[in-house]
Ligand SMILES: [Zn+2]
């Protein structure tokens with residue numbers, strides 16, 4: 539089976555996983571897991587679980603301050619999986635969703651999505667957020683709001699705690715920051731965009 543960097547179809551641009559890393563390229567992984575501990579040896583909490591680098595000011599990130607988003611975003615980009623989502627091409631279906639909502643419609647859509655996906659502990663935690671297909675999913679992976687496990691180690695909120703309105707509001711701001719960076723020309727008002735053809739497998 540070919541395992542090289544072969545191009546895959548649109549929907550699966552990469553084999554993505556939360557514990558991927560490429561430390562020499564500055565792409566780390568801060569998520570503690572048995573798998574990584576076995577592979578690289580036990581590392582201190584908060585350091586890269588592959589190379590041990592300490593790059594994130596966790597105390598500052600976990601203040602969850604909407605006025606300090608630029609710093610938080612910089613920190614997030616040290617992690618391989620997040621970095622991917624800050625830079626990868628956004629698929630057409632995901633872009634269309636954003637255009638239909640418009641910039642003005644997105645805050646509500648983001649909040650609703652956050653409440654349903656991560657507001658309380660999800661029975662299939664870690665799998666509730668698809669990799670592609672909506673700008674909301676991209677934003678969630680990029681900002682570590684994709685599942686409760688990621689929210690716990692990045693943002694310091696225990697998995698079994700129901701998110702408060704303030705916490706949801708902070709994550710909404712973080713997701714909107716992502717959308718503004720990735721789709722700076724998005725119009726304020728939503729407008730109709732025809733659906734993609736089924737044969738594209740991206741509708
Ligand atoms: Zn590393």
Ligand SMILES: [Zn+2]
Nearest residue numbers: 664684685688
């Ligand atoms: Zn996650």
